[in-house]
Every structure is written in C-alpha cells, then in structure tokens.
Amino acid sequence: QVQLVESGGGLVQAGGSLRLVCAASGRTFSSYTMGWFRQAPGKERAYVAAISSSGGSTFYADSVKGRFTISRDNAKNTVYLQMNSLKPQDTAVYYCAARSAYNTGSYTSTLGYDYWGQGTQVTVSS
DSSP, rough: OOOOOEEEEEETTTTTEEEEEEOOSSTTGGGGGGEEEOOOTOOEEEEEEOOTTTOEEEEEOOTTTTTTEEEEETTTTTTEEEEOOGGGGOOOEEEEEEEOOTTOTTTTTGOOOOOOOOOOOEEEEE
C-alpha cells in the first residue's frame, strides 16, 4: 500500500513557475514507477509525466516537454514536478500516482496506476 499527498499548487501568472511535491508513505516507494496527471474542468484526467522506479528514465507528454521536469528522491519518498513557462492551458488539478511492477497498463493511462493522491490545484492566469 502507498499513500500519496500532493502539495505546492497555487495561483501563478503565465510564464511563471511552480514546483509540485508528492510525499509517499510506505517502505516500498522505490519500487514504484511514479506519474503525474492533470484534470481540467470538464475534461478527462490526462497524463503529464512519469519517472521510473530508480529515477533513471523520465517521460513526458508532448504538451509539457521542455517546460516540465519530473524527478524523485527515493531516500525521502518524494516525487517532484517542476513546472516552468506555465501557460493558462496548464490550469488543472494535478494528481500524483504510483504504478506497481505488476500493473500491465500503459504508463500514460490512468489504468496504469494503482494508487492516487487527492490532487492539488494549479491555476495559471493570463
């Protein structure tokens, strides 16, 4: 079992930056691939980024590539999402998710993750 708690969301102007933090409980954090998703009002939850269990591999949605950076600190049971050059279309609730080694779903799909946080709101004003 993994419990996830996101923080770091807020209101920022276009072009600004935010760093989201996801704190995980449990002794097996380092065995999970971690992902960030976001959900805008009236839209489905969408993949943003993922990072392998060791942190050696990272993956991004095309819409955030070059602007967002995912990272993790397994010693602190924490995963981060650094968001730069934010745009109004980045406004959404951002969710952290954990994917076990037994999950065969795509890492870009919500079905590919087993545990979810409660989300943190990011609002980018124009």
